[in-house]
Amino acid sequence: MNIDEIKDKRIALLLSGGVDSSVVVYELTRLGLHPDCFYIKIGPEEKEEWDCSSEEDLEMATAVAAKYGCKLQVVDCHKEYWNQVTRYTMDKVKAGFTPNPDVMCNRLIKFGAFDEKAGHNYDLIATGHYAQTEWIDGRKWLTTSPDPVKDQTDFLAQIQQWQLKKAIFPIGHYLKHEVREIAEREHLVSARRKDSQGICFLGNIDYNEYVRRYLGENPGEVIELETGKKIGEHKGLWFHTIGQRKGLGLGGGPWFVIKKDVERNVLYVSHGYDPQDAYKQEFVIHGFDFLTEGISELPKRVTFKIRHTPEHHGATVVTEEGGRYRILSDDKIHGVAPGQFCVIYDAEHHRCYGSGEITV
Numbered sequence: 001m002n003i004d005e006i007k008d009k010r011i012a013l014l015l016s017g018g019v020d021s022s023v024v025v026y027e028l029t030r031l032g033l034h035p036d037c038f039y040i041k042i043g044p045e046e047k048e049e050w051d052c053s054s055e056e057d058l059e060m061a062t063a064v065a066a067k068y069g070c071k072l073q074v075v076d077c078h079k080e081y082w083n084q085v086t087r088y089t090m091d092k093v094k095a096g097f098t099p100n101p102d103v104m105c106n107r108l109i110k111f112g113a114f115d116e117k118a119g120h121n122y123d124l125i126a127t128g129h130y131a132q133t134e135w136i137d138g139r140k141w142l143t144t145s146p147d148p149v150k151d152q153t154d155f156l157a158q159i160q161q162w163q164l165k166k167a168i169f170p171i172g173h174y175l176k177h178e179v180r181e182i183a184e185r186e187h188l189v190s191a192r193r194k195d196s197q198g199i200c201f202l203g204n205i206d207y208n209e210y211v212r213r214y215l216g217e218n219p220g221e222v223i224e225l226e227t228g229k230k231i232g233e234h235k236g237l238w239f240h241t242i243g244q245r246k247g248l249g250l251g252g253g254p255w256f257v258i259k260k261d262v263e264r265n266v267l268y269v270s271h272g273y274d275p276q277d278a279y280k281q282e283f284v285i286h287g288f289d290f291l292t293e294g295i296s297e298l299p300k301r302v303t304f305k306i307r308h309t310p311e312h313h314g315a316t317v318v319t320e321e322g323g324r325y326r327i328l329s330d331d332k333i334h335g336v337a338p339g340q341f342c343v344i345y346d347a348e349h350h351r352c353y354g355s356g357e358i359t360v
């Protein structure tokens, strides 16, 4: 982000009450800018009351906006969240895939529903994500944070080109501890707040709880892949991911989830050692969305991620028909599952090209 890019622009700032977006308020106002702040409200479930952690978030957001003389408005995206993010997640889950609600939340809510409700009145939308944008040869790119553990470019990799054009990440060049130091130095009320965990907007609900609330349970057999023997029951295929090693509740482990048969509702596991089947060195992705306008090809050598981990894997890309790409990874990857996003970066894992969904 450079100052020429943002001065004289109308800026909407997404303020969650957490430390990162609070420091965004400080960063923008110290540059003499006056963003309007917005708190996005999403309740835990249709009928439930506004929960107390969100109340505290809103109080913090209000205090931080007031400290810097910025307006704060609350935008209700409750319906959109449940209709779009939850529907997407549950549809994928039912089909046996492993979707990522946090990824879709950026596209559908923070830069989506919010834009329709309020963001369209602004030139730019600022958030406290750990990611950067850079202009390279006249095009705006999403680039990684210098903090590999906090980097959130993978969560942003599904946003659309117009959304990237509107996005700015004013703390994206800092390391997490630097952001905390600024917050403490500036006496921000949110300085010592814990990092948010769990699913975006739903706070402490974990993924299994989220799925259980929506889809309930659907018990079926657990079968040992090699012998075809039934060795137990599962409560629903959606509680399991390919490559999973823990939390299977079967005796005599370790067990590894190898595959799911959605039609027969069977979970296949393998026993005792990490089987070669749990690893893949080659897979295909489809539906690749390029983040940067005017870019429609991947380079031959790339790095990629299929999970929110600090490490990137090196790979060679083979372009196939129908907008598909074959990813030939340099090393074997554990737990490659259909429906996951594969996020592609340049060989230096600096520029993010975008993401596609793993086909097989």
Ligand SMILES: Nc1ncnc2c1ncn2[C@@H]1O[C@H](COP(=O)(O)OP(=O)(O)OP(=O)(O)O)[C@@H](O)[C@H]1O
Residues within 6 Å of the ligand: 013, 014, 015, 016, 017, 018, 019, 020, 021, 022, 038, 039, 040, 041, 110, 126, 127, 128, 129, 130, 195, 196, 200, 201
């Ligand atoms: N309820 C919300 N209202 C407005 N903006 C939000 C809200 N939740 C998240 N955001 C925006 O999305 C960014 C990334 O959200 P994430 O859930 O990853 O939080 P985070 O990295 O812990 O950031 P923070 O410390 O600001 O909460 C936040 O920095 C903020 O700009």
